[in-house]
Amino acid sequence: MKVARVEATPLAIPLEQEFHWSGGTQRGANLVxxxxxxxxxxxxxxxxxxxxxxxxxxxxxxMSKHFVGHELSHVEAMLRDVWTQGRWRFWPQFTQLTVSGIEVACWDALGRSVGVPTNVFFGGRVRDEVDYFGFLQGDSVEQLAAHAGELAGRGHEVLYVKLGRAARDDEECVAAIRDAIGPDRLLRVDPNEAWSVGEAVERIRRLEQYGLDWVEQPTPAGDVPGLAHVRRSVGVKIAADQAVFTTRQLLEVLRHEAADVVVQGSHDAGGLLPFRQQATIAAAHGVAVNRHAFMETEISFLANLQVASTIPNLTIGNQVMHQLLAERLVRDPPELVDGRARVPDAPGHGFEIDLDAVAVAHERWQRDGPYSTLEER
Incomplete structure (x- = not known):
């Protein structure tokens, strides 16, 4: 069975509510x-x-020219062609973010063709369900604290909040959230590279009193030695996120002992296979892996769920963001029960595409163009 053709459809999907982080305000998701x-x-x-x-x-x-005409099962050979032919390797992070969509689709097609869930191709499940965080939403201390209490009530053991916005007091937010969820649930924070090394050390030390589980990517991604310095200087675990796209970047983080956890997924790594390979490398260094999510639909969630179920060194409280979108692209979308999702047994990634919903999102993009993540001035 060979790849006959690859098609690409631009989509624009609104969010349920505005999403606030250190990089701006987001009102919708742009996808292909x-x-x-x-x-x-x-x-x-x-x-x-x-x-x-x-x-x-x-x-x-x-890039699809590296796939069309190849045996569908030869995914690693097709990826090798991408990285050895042409100039794709000159822009590795953009290449990985783009090619990941094609690679994920190949695995889905292969699973459907032979009638098995895609976790079979990555060593098979070591767990039947995966645990996910409760992602706090809101633009004020009161909104964040209220949402924290709501998500804790739904059974989430891990709560996660974005920090690093200049207009908001991080400590006030963290204190209110901790008060809302009680002392036992895990609380993780993510400044998204907003702090310098010195600022990170000072601010994390101030926040330690609220019992943080870890701080994700507090400093600029390119400064791995700086991230390592922060890790050595605070009493809270540090997670590397934007610092790790390529395997070479992962090895740099591991060499500097810059992180306790690596936050990674198919988009960052360039596909499900590289994601699984990087998880194995992290395991060899005694480092845990947490699945990274973007503004994505259930298609990405379910594809990564299949692979996450095969990773022995996976943490609890993995990232989930498809619920932030106002529309669904699959029929019978997945549900989290007590913060956990069961791994589907259906062939491929375990979903049925809703082509009518895809058409609506595509028509919106054609009519309105992409959403902007920049603050309006």
Missing amino acids: LFSVHTDDGVVGYGESICEDPVAVVSYGLL
Whole structure:
């Protein structure tokens, strides 16, 4: 069975409410849905996250020449072609964010073609369900604390909040959240690179009294020695996120002992296979892995759920963000029960695509263009 063609569909999907983080305010998700069609008529789906779908569609369709005509099961060979032919390797992070959608679609098509869930291709499950965090939403201390109490009441053992916004007092937010969830639940914070090394040490030390589980990527991603310094200087675990896209970057973080946890997923790593490979490398260094999420749909959530179920060194409180979107692209979307999702047994990634919903999101993009993540001035 060979890859006959690859199609790319730009999408714009609104969020349930405005999303606030150190990089701005987001009102919708920009995505590209990739579909891989085989010569036997099987179709698999994956998606790429992006700022501008036009760029990703253009790159993705050029990259698809490395896939079309190949045996569907030869995913690693197709990825090798991407990294050894042409100039894709010159822009590794953008290449990985783009090619991941095609790679995920290949695995989905392969699972559908042979009638098995895709976790089979990555060593099989070591767990039947995966635990996810409660992602706090709101733009005020009161909103965040109220949402924290609500999510804790739904059974989430791990709560997660974005910090690092200049207009908001981080300590006041963290104190209110801790008060709302009680002393026993885990609380993780993510400044998204907002602090310098010195600021990170000072602010984390001030927040330690609230019993943080870990601080995710407090400093700029390119400064791995700085991140290592922060880790040595505070009493809270440090998670590396934006510092790790490529395997070389992962090895740099591990060499400097810069993180207790690596936050990674298919979008960052360039596909499900590289994600699983990087998790194995982290395990060899005694480092845990937490699944990273972007503004994505259930397509990415379920694909990564399949692989996360095979990772022995996976943490609890993995990231989940598809629930922030106001529309669903799959029929019978997954549900979290007590903060956990069961791994589907259906072929492929375990979903049925809703092509009518895809059409609505595509028409919105055609009509209105992409959402902006920049603050309006």
